[in-house]
Amino acid sequence: MNEALRRHRHAHRWTQAQTAELVSAEVRAATGRDPELDANWISRLERGAITWPARQYRSALCKVFQVAGDADLGLYPKGPRPMTSEAGPPIQSCPADLPGARRTPTSTFSFWSSSRRMSSDSPGTSSVVPCPS
Incomplete structure (x- = not known):
């Protein structure tokens, strides 16, 4: 479960659909292509079904939420999940x-x-x- 991303979204009071639209617009501006992201994609990120989206999506998420890096949004590559002070001890x-x-x-x-x-x-x-x- 990606609580960090969910917390950021709730702090902005955005729905999953609104978040998907904002991320899509950012990807479109950066790449010139339409990624067609939807609320289901954001839901999959928040549920942890997707932990490491493609670079352009991670970059767009960081810009939309105004964070410094992927880890701030709870994103990590496949494999063992890194432990943070927020997540607690292993x-x-x-x-x-x-x-x-x-x-x-x-x-x-x-x-x-x-x-x-x-x-x-x-x-x-x-x-x-x-x-x-």
Whole structure:
């Protein structure tokens, strides 16, 4: 979910359709072509279905919302999402001392190697601790 873009749009009191028209006009002015963006496109950006639109669209969005860069609008390339202070700390496994936490058995093959352990855990256990349900 792209809350940053949604917050910017709400701060301007624009509908998704109005935002799409403004971005389309900016792309048209910059490139000379009509991108035919609509409210559905803005909705897809806000839902996170599109995280990294083409450069001319990112540039137009930044101009329309008067921000310095893509990250200010919650836009990022495909792959792991960068963590910001606004988004909070990265999600991690629960600590082992959390009530209800259990160690899970390792499989015969792990990412590192079946014969090498990440820590001094006893055989058949993993250093990864899942969060309780």
